[in-house]
Amino acid sequence: MRFAARLFLTFSILTTYYLLLTTAAYADGEFETNYNITYQVEPAGPTNVTQAILLKNKTVNYYADKFELKIGSTKVENVKALDSVGPLEVDVKFERNITTITVKFNQRVIGIDKELPWTLSYTSNELTTKSGQIWEVSIPRIASIADIGTYDVKVQVPATFGPIAFAVPGPKTSHKDITVQEFTFDKSQLSQTGIALSFGEKQIFTFILDYYLENNNLTPRLSQITLPPDNNYQRVILEKINPPPQNVIVDRDGNFQAQYKLPPKQQLDVEVSGAVEVRSFPTRNIYQPLTEEEKNLYTQPQRYWETDNGFIRDKASELKTADKIYEFVTNFLSYSQERLSREDITRKGAASAIITPGDSVCMEFTDLFIAIARAAGIPTREVQGYAYTQNERLRPLSLALTSGDILHAWPEYWDDNSGWIQIDPTWGSTSGGLDYFKKLDFNHITFIQRGTSSTEPYPAGAYKRQEDQGKKSVFVSFSEEVPRVFENIELAISTPDKIIAGIPLKVRTKVENLGNASIFGTTLEISSENLTATHPTALDLGILPPNSSRVTDFGFQAGHLLTRTQGKLTLTAADERVEKTVEIIPIYYLFVTPNFVLGLSLSAGIIILGFLLYIRFHTPKVKNPQI
DSSP states (O other): OOOOEEEEEEEEEOSSSOOOEEOSSSOTTSEEEEEEEEEEEOTTSOEEEEEEEEEEEOOSSEEEEEEEEEEETOOOEEEEEEESSSBOEEEEEEETTEEEEEEEOSSOOOSTTOEEEEEEEEEESSSEEEETTEEEEEEOOOSOOTTEEEEEEEEEEEGGGOSEEEEESOOSEEEEOSSEEEEEEOHHHHTTOOEEEEESSOEEEEEEEEEEEEEOSSSOEEEEEEEOOOOSSEEEEEEEEESOOSEEEEOTTSOEEEEEEEOTTEEEEEEEEEEEEEOSSOOOOOSOOOOHHHHHHTTSOBTTBOTTOHHHHHHHHHHOSHHHHHHHHHHHOOBOTGGGGSSOOOOOOHHHHTTSTTSBOHHHHHHHHHHHHHHTTOOEEEEEEEEOOSOTTTSOOOEESSSSOEEEEEEEEEETTTEEEEOOHHHHHHTTSOOOSSOOOSOEEEEEEESSOSSOSOOTTOOOOGGGTTSOOEEEEEOSSOOOOOOOEEEEEEOOSEEETTSOEEEEEEEEEOSSBOEESOEEEEEEESOEESSOOEEEOOEEOTTOEEEEEEEEEOOOSSOOEEEEEEEEETTEEEEEEEEEEOTTHHHHSHHHHHHHHHHHHHHHHHHHHHHHHHSOOOOOOOO
16 A cells, blocks of 8 residues: 655744744655745835745655744734635744744645645734834844755835945845835855845934942042943044043053042042944944054953863864854854843853853853954954844843943954954844844944953943942933034144253143044144254054043254254144244353353352362461470
8 A cells, every 4th residue: 555644844933033944844855845035125114025935745655735834033914825726724823922824735735746836925023123214124044945945035125215235145136216126135145144134324323321430549549431432333423521531541442431530539420422323334444453462462361251261272273263253153152031030140251151052141152252263363352332122032132230221242353454343143143143244233332342351441331329220321312413523633832932952852742632523543743943853753643532632742952053043843633733933042052141150150159269268277387496
């Protein structure tokens, strides 16, 4: 008797959007499924998904009569299915945060090479989102392609979304008309990554950050707070720092440190407000190339970055490159939503993360990437900051500085051509394989960068009174436009009005940034007339943050030893210029000036008087001889 078996084809989508997973209900090669999928995005954001599916039987004895689709962490609407006969019976259930769609076929696919074309359609409100000025379309990768023949995807978005900022992967074809932008992809592109499309040029946020400083000592103390810095991804406009700091310095990691001198037993509240313009990939390189010493510094072990761990060393030797390390971390670690419910989310570090990979949050994803990359000789550091998310299940935040402010952590690695490149293995893991390596997004704001230390400095949100630990101190919102940027450099030269020829002269200069945005790529230069420089006369200012000042000493010497004349110093930076004229006095004036003559006369008088006194009191007396 001929054997016949019934087979349920189960296609599970267990990632955050619509990630196809084929269960092992049958042997590979028994059925082939071909997909032609269209994602049609409406102007308001809902996405209509139409899957034209062709099921092909590759066996004699098996047939399929049902189809099951599981959609994790979301609900779908308007679910319909039909074949050439008519509508198919559809059952939709939502249990334990998973939507299960079961479709019963009208006809069985019996016989080798027999085919069943049918269509499944539904609507999703999570595939397309708008954040501020940016529209994002996110379609995760195919988890299994063993029994998929063709997998062609078409994404249609309204032309009103604006210009495309990036597409990962690059589409096979793209087309735009007056109403629609269309992009196509195929199986070869989607086996390793999902589809990420962003529309818009930049994201703009405004922020208000509250800081608290306290000096409990009996002596004055210099304290500092860390401001959001400029980097390759963001430009910061500081509209107000109240009260103003004494100075803003740039530390070795590129952080902006606002300095305050606190008297004994004094408390200080500081409010910082401004805006930040964010790009999804490096649009500039404001950093100087790393020296060999700095590269070595950023590959050293630190607390939480245990590069000497055996497992970490082995993985570094095996993986070698940043992209391979990113791929390993996103697949090896699993994000723990349960851990977020704990009162204290303790940072575990890389070595502990590999012991309990299923109990990870953003700190473990970041620390493990950094540890392996450093062990592989790749300069790497940590970024902490604000990350905007509409769905924390898909793009979670888990850096709990206090109960009031929840931030995010992600790593960055050094590239000799592009500088520091930010990536997010946490979101790469939780969003169903979306690529956060080749691009980031428009929603990450850097508060601090840590590389020379794994624990300092502290970001905004960490400076609070003990009784205010549960209150928010970080406030971020979208903005439609960047505040007006103004530059205001002030230069000053400090030197005596009169100088002596031939005697070295120290010229002190000061440059201040009184504007609201950082200045970088500017050289401070000093030139002279009738003066000879004894030290270099140009200095690369690097990054000059708002409210910062830089004091630099230059060396000069006048060569006109016997001629009274004038010298002129000219200091320039950017488009600013300041001059100072000094009087050059010949060196022989040292011997003819009234002070010199008076001093010489006094010295001579003292010498003569001393000589006379010596003669008077030390001349031997002659005694008269006795007669």
